[in-house]
Amino acid sequence: MLNILQNNAVSSSRRFLLLQGLMGPFFHEIGKAFRKAGYEVYKINFNGGDQLFWRLPHGINFTGSMDEWPGFLTDVITKHGITDVMLFGDCRPLHRKAASVCIERGLRVYVFEEGYIRPDWVTLELDGVNGHSSLPRDPAWYREQAAHLPPLPPHVQVPSSFRRRALEAVAYNAADLLTRWYFKNWHDYRPWHPWTEGVGWLKRLWRRDAARERTEKIMAEVADHNLPYMLFPLQLDADAQIRLHSDFDGIAGAIRFVLESFAKHAPRDLYLLVKEHPLDNGVKDWSALTRKIARKLGVADRVRYLESGDIAQMVRAAKGVVTINSTTGTLALICNVPVITLGQAIYDLPDITDQGTLDHFWGAPTPPDPVTFEDFRRVLIDRCLIEGGFFSPEGLKLLVQGTLRRINRTTPSEDGKVFTISHLQTSSSSRQ
Numbered sequence: 001m002l003n004i005l006q007n008n009a010v011s012s013s014r015r016f017l018l019l020q021g022l023m024g025p026f027f028h029e030i031g032k033a034f035r036k037a038g039y040e041v042y043k044i045n046f047n048g049g050d051q052l053f054w055r056l057p058h059g060i061n062f063t064g065s066m067d068e069w070p071g072f073l074t075d076v077i078t079k080h081g082i083t084d085v086m087l088f089g090d091c092r093p094l095h096r097k098a099a100s101v102c103i104e105r106g107l108r109v110y111v112f113e114e115g116y117i118r119p120d121w122v123t124l125e126l127d128g129v130n131g132h133s134s135l136p137r138d139p140a141w142y143r144e145q146a147a148h149l150p151p152l153p154p155h156v157q158v159p160s161s162f163r164r165r166a167l168e169a170v171a172y173n174a175a176d177l178l179t180r181w182y183f184k185n186w187h188d189y190r191p192w193h194p195w196t197e198g199v200g201w202l203k204r205l206w207r208r209d210a211a212r213e214r215t216e217k218i219m220a221e222v223a224d225h226n227l228p229y230m231l232f233p234l235q236l237d238a239d240a241q242i243r244l245h246s247d248f249d250g251i252a253g254a255i256r257f258v259l260e261s262f263a264k265h266a267p268r269d270l271y272l273l274v275k276e277h278p279l280d281n282g283v284k285d286w287s288a289l290t291r292k293i294a295r296k297l298g299v300a301d302r303v304r305y306l307e308s309g310d311i312a313q314m315v316r317a318a319k320g321v322v323t324i325n326s327t328t329g330t331l332a333l334i335c336n337v338p339v340i341t342l343g344q345a346i347y348d349l350p351d352i353t354d355q356g357t358l359d360h361f362w363g364a365p366t367p368p369d370p371v372t373f374e375d376f377r378r379v380l381i382d383r384c385l386i387e388g389g390f391f392s393p394e395g396l397k398l399l400v401q402g403t404l405r406r407i408n409r410t411t412p413s414e415d416g417k418v419f420t421i422s423h424l425q426t427s428s429s430s431r432q
Contacts, residue, residue, distance in 0.1 A: 015040040019087040023172040031056045047186045048179030049172035088112040091240030118327045120158040125384040131245035131344040146375035159392040211307035229271035231318040233328040246343025263297035266362035275306045320365040338365030
């Protein structure tokens with residue numbers, strides 16, 4: 001009974017404010033679960049897509065300008081006694097300003113992002129993710145922390161639906177367009193019009209069977225002739241991972257950089273598979289660009305573009321993975337496949353990724369140290385990963401339940417820093 005009373009007291013004292021989430025019902029489901037657990041939950045909507053997927057009380061519409069946003073947010077926090085703020089992606093302009101406001105006021109900021117380890121995981125970290133994460137870059141720290149952790153429990157694969165993802169994106173963008181008259185100051189952080197993106201999603205959905213057939217044909221060729229290859233998984237062109245946490249200003253420049261290095265320095269019997277991101281909206285034709293650059297460089301016969309397919313299967317047979325900072329890198333490391341990163345990545349550590357140059361990597365990639373990577377993975381899962389996914393009922397249920405458990409075990413320490421209960425015994429080597 002005492003534990004129940006203590007939990008109720010904690011719930012009643014915490015008030016959550018949700019900012020912008022992933023396109024779809026994720027934050028709606030979070031809101032329902034948190035309300036059921038006894039938390040007060042508020043949500044700020046920035047456009048009609050946000051509003052469409054929030055069907056709970058305490059929805060607050062922001063229709064002001066970027067200059068008005070910090071003051072508006074401060075008023076909401078003060079009026080409703082907000083203690084915790086949740087958002088998806090910490091690099092969106094509105095979220096970056098929000099983080100500054102929250103830090104000044106000493107609020108906890110929970111940041112969701114696609115999982116550092118995929119599939120089947122989602123990132124939830126305090127204060128920042130990816131290039132803004134406060135996790136150390138010292139392999140010895142992970143080895144020391146892992147020594148205090150119990151073995152990982154069995155992991156269950158989480159289903160995911162591309163069709164669901166595409167249809168939710170179309171619905172979100174349509175609602176955004178139809179309400180621009182009301183949310184008159186809304187400016188999408190993505191570099192294209194919502195209608196353009198919606199059409200791109202529908203085209204990809206329409207063509208996916210043909211894309212799958214083309215991919216299967218290429219992979220059959222690779223298998224039949226036992227072609228040695230390295231894999232270059234593309235990321236999303238509008239992803240802040242690319243634009244803020246690397247030296248590239250988009251995917252086009254990254255494709256050109258990788259292919260130029262491959263043409264000059266890769267062994268003549270090595271092939272390069274360029275894999276399209278599964279959530280690419282189809283607005284830009286990366287396949288045509290890849291073929292054009294490969295022809296110009298004289299390596300079209302050794303470069304293949306894959307529109308779909310099982311990334312795990314591709315990784316397992318690869319001689320190495322070249323990535324900017326994609327989480328496909330961690331998938332490769334799990335399979336003991338050498339990885340080199342071209343941007344800031346949470347897993348780009350000595351003893352884990354190749355620390356040399358891309359030009360050298362083609363011919364002599366350095367494999368990861370399995371023990372160091374396993375320690376890194378265990379710490380990462382314990383501290384900032386939650387099982388689940390966004391694009392299936394089963395995945396959402398797991399993710400929401402895991403988020404609630406993680407929130408419930410978060411406690412402030414005496415000096416105001418935030419730790420989770422499972423980490424209090426190892427906080428002597430706290431993050432720098």
